[in-house]
Amino acid sequence: MNVLIVYHSDYGNTEKMAKAIVSGMRATHSDVNVELQRADASSPDDLVAANVILFGTPVHMGGMAWQMKKLIDDCARLWMGNELEGKVGGTFASGGGFGGGGGGVELTLASLHSNFLEQGMIVVGFPRTALGYADGGLQWGAYARTGNHEGMPAGITDAQLTAARSYGAHVIEVAGKLFASS
Helix, strand or coil, X not given: CEEEEEECCCXXXXXXXXXXXXXXXHHHCCCCEEEEEEHHHCCHHHHHCCCEXXXXXXXXXXXXXXXXXXXXXXXXXXXXXXXXXXXXXEEEEEECCCCCCCCCHHHHHHHHHHHHHHCCCEECCXXXXXXXXXXXXXXXXXXXXXXXXXXXECCCCXXXXXXXXXXXXXXXXXXXXXXXXX
8 A cells, every 4th residue: 555645844743743644554554655745845646656645734824834735736637537536535734823723723624625525535534532632633633733822833742743643543544444345
């Protein structure tokens, strides 16, 4: 199974989550082939070659990083050719923001889900019973609140990285079940 994890990271937190997701996948399926790429170094052809695709982004004013959006916009031809249909998708994000809502993380993750669904992909959420969910999860995927009370970068916690590993394990387990039956 080929997995592609595409991310953008401003302060290194989203990248740490991506690496934790890889760790969770490999702990669950040691033979999985995982490629980790920055969004600005990724192309639509990279997505076509993968069976499982995860997108990760920091939250920017309630939305994804422009680097991720550019890649998504560049994938219009894939939609025209149904080239991502039936692939498995997952999402994760990091962000600060004021208040308990995380600066728009749900909007960000939902928009990533929407893109995958538009492409005909099967999107894997994060079940609330999974390890780490309470510290770094939403139904949409893994999330790390990395800002302090003033909205400034504070870093990512070990508990949030545990959640990211758990999410990676969950996504690869679901993908394994889907692809084993075909």
